[in-house]
Amino acid sequence: MRLYLELARRAFQQTLTYRGAALAGIFTNGIFGIMIASVFLAFYQSHGSGDAVQGWTRDQTITLVWINQSLLMTVYLWGWWEVTRNIQSGAIVTELLKPYDYFTYWLSRDFGRALAHFLVRGVPTFLIGAIVFDILAPESWLRAASFLLSVAMAVIVSFCLRFMANLAGFWVLDYRGIAAMFAAIMNVLSGMLAPLAFLPDPLRIVANALPFRAVIMTPNEVYLGQVPIWEGLGFQMLWIVILIVSARLLMATGERRLVVQGG
Amino acid sequence: MTEPIISARGLTKTFWRRSQRKGMLGAMRGLVDRGGTEVTAVDDVSFDIPAGEIVGYIGPNGAGKSTTIKMLTGILVPSSGEVSVAGHTPWEERRQLAQKIGVVFGQRTQLWWDLPLSESLELLRFMYKVPERRFKHNLAEATDLLDLAPFLETPVRQLSLGQRMRGDLAAALLHEPPILYLDEPTIGLDLVAKTRIREFLAELNRSSGVTILLTTHDLADIERLCKRIVVIDHGRIVHDGELERLKARFSSKRQLTLDFDVVPDLASAVLPTGTALFDQEGPRVRIAFDRHERSAPEVLSLMGRFGTIRDMSIDEPAIEDVIQELYAESARATA
Ligand SMILES: Nc1ncnc2c1ncn2[C@@H]1O[C@H](COP(=O)(O)OP(=O)(O)OP(=O)(O)O)[C@@H](O)[C@H]1O
Numbered sequence A: 001m002r003l004y005l006e007l008a009r010r011a012f013q014q015t016l017t018y019r020g021a022a023l024a025g026i027f028t029n030g031i032f033g034i035m036i037a038s039v040f041l042a043f044y045q046s047h048g049s050g051d052a053v054q055g056w057t058r059d060q061t062i063t064l065v066w067i068n069q070s071l072l073m074t075v076y077l078w079g080w081w082e083v084t085r086n087i088q089s090g091a092i093v094t095e096l097l098k099p100y101d102y103f104t105y106w107l108s109r110d111f112g113r114a115l116a117h118f119l120v121r122g123v124p125t126f127l128i129g130a131i132v133f134d135i136l137a138p139e140s141w142l143r144a145a146s147f148l149l150s151v152a153m154a155v156i157v158s159f160c161l162r163f164m165a166n167l168a169g170f171w172v173l174d175y176r177g178i179a180a181m182f183a184a185i186m187n188v189l190s191g192m193l194a195p196l197a198f199l200p201d202p203l204r205i206v207a208n209a210l211p212f213r214a215v216i217m218t219p220n221e222v223y224l225g226q227v228p229i230w231e232g233l234g235f236q237m238l239w240i241v242i243l244i245v246s247a248r249l250l251m252a253t254g255e256r257r258l259v260v261q262g263g
Numbered sequence B: 001m002t003e004p005i006i007s008a009r010g011l012t013k014t015f016w017r018r019s020q021r022k023g024m025l026g027a028m029r030g031l032v033d034r035g036g037t038e039v040t041a042v043d044d045v046s047f048d049i050p051a052g053e054i055v056g057y058i059g060p061n062g063a064g065k066s067t068t069i070k071m072l073t074g075i076l077v078p079s080s081g082e083v084s085v086a087g088h089t090p091w092e093e094r095r096q097l098a099q100k101i102g103v104v105f106g107q108r109t110q111l112w113w114d115l116p117l118s119e120s121l122e123l124l125r126f127m128y129k130v131p132e133r134r135f136k137h138n139l140a141e142a143t144d145l146l147d148l149a150p151f152l153e154t155p156v157r158q159l160s161l162g163q164r165m166r167g168d169l170a171a172a173l174l175h176e177p178p179i180l181y182l183d184e185p186t187i188g189l190d191l192v193a194k195t196r197i198r199e200f201l202a203e204l205n206r207s208s209g210v211t212i213l214l215t216t217h218d219l220a221d222i223e224r225l226c227k228r229i230v231v232i233d234h235g236r237i238v239h240d241g242e243l244e245r246l247k248a249r250f251s252s253k254r255q256l257t258l259d260f261d262v263v264p265d266l267a268s269a270v271l272p273t274g275t276a277l278f279d280q281e282g283p284r285v286r287i288a289f290d291r292h293e294r295s296a297p298e299v300l301s302l303m304g305r306f307g308t309i310r311d312m313s314i315d316e317p318a319i320e321d322v323i324q325e326l327y328a329e330s331a332r333a334t335a
């Protein structure tokens, strides 16, 4: 246990040291937030601003845009391929020779990183949104606290998905194709680009049944009060259980392949 | 003799090497059919290593050294054969064994690139559950013996290769494993760094009795550290025993250096059978002879007729020549 706390703490500190990267990131998220929010504003204007679209009011959508920009780095939607690279470079051999649990090792590090990104990237980006646009506040302190919990669970769901995508490195030599596919799936099915309600019917039904929405949509719904708190958190919890089991099974399969076929 | 701490019986590993196919279509076809060739990387290897020994495991590129080490650590399952390391079957009890072995792969590091060396070592402390007092003691000792102090706080990515290797050695030993596997620990290092690491390993083995199995292409490592060497070629053991015995078995050619008190005229002289003039610089003459045909005292007395000999020495065969002859012989045997 102590090891995993220490790993998380170091990942947290490590992430905090990249100040320049944080500033550049806040700038980028801010610009994207402003652009996307402006597009949605124009969209609602042309609809007659008072109307909700697919159950989403203008202010709810704008709030989602800023929550998404703020959470982007915290849940690290795509772009994390460290495990794949370690598999392909053979570095995983030295890692697996250590007496620790490989899945928990990376989960702890990712959690430390996520916490740091939440503070140095998420909070400032959200403040920019709150200053420049009309953003809704959560309706109660309970909602606000549940949102934070939901974000923490979103990090775990996202980690499991990324970890499993990384394990493809055991079987595939060139991961760039998988990386591009994974980024596209995460962007669309999580609700990063737009609320899932905006998707055409068949895709929307599929997206709602999949774990990707637990990364972005669920924290938004908990924040905006669109689902009962227990339902949002329960949905995430369910997927966390399923994904942890799947990730471990997949890891065991990959590891078996490695120890038989060699690195 | 006591129970060996490492023992291997009939250890064999065959890899399936897929034939590389070109292009997307080739890659797709590679997924379905099993075109390729079988490579036997380690072939019926058996040895016993008693606790406290330093064994050099050598052989040309691709001989199967790293593959053997991987099987002894448990990260690779053999195709057949048995292994016992400190009472464990490595691939079945990798976690338990991890506490009892230290591993250094010279080609890669087990430290964290972004962290200062001291932080890496501290993480390893939690990983191996080393009690704080032991950790402090071991760290102080390693810092002293490996001279880590100047770069303890430097991020690993900024260390020189020699510094990094010392850091890796310290990392491998923090949990006081009785067994240390070293796969090319001196690769890429300069002479000073190599010497320092050899001294450290010799001292470690002497003072703590750590059993060391090391692979290397630098035979000076072997000469400095190992009484016993196991030579592997094409996956098969071609020699297992004392370095001295290997020297004796090969290079039956010896050289005798003689200092005459006057310059002898050997150019036109007929030398005794079984000897040959290697070179001559004034009064210093080097005679090559075959150990099986003539003994050194015999050569000495036969050469006495060319003048008074003031001094003499016998040159040991160079280890490089010995190993080269060994490889050549095993190549002839497999051809
Ligand atoms: N995972 C693998 N898949 C297929 N072949 C492999 C694999 N690992 C090793 N081999 C092959 O097994 C043989 C032995 O390799 P190994 O790495 O053990 O050699 P080595 O003695 O360590 O060589 P070197 O001195 O170059 O490090 C080589 O022919 C190598 O190509």
Ligand SMILES: [Mg+2]
Residues within 6 Å of the ligand: B065, B066, B067, B183
């Ligand atoms: Mg090797």
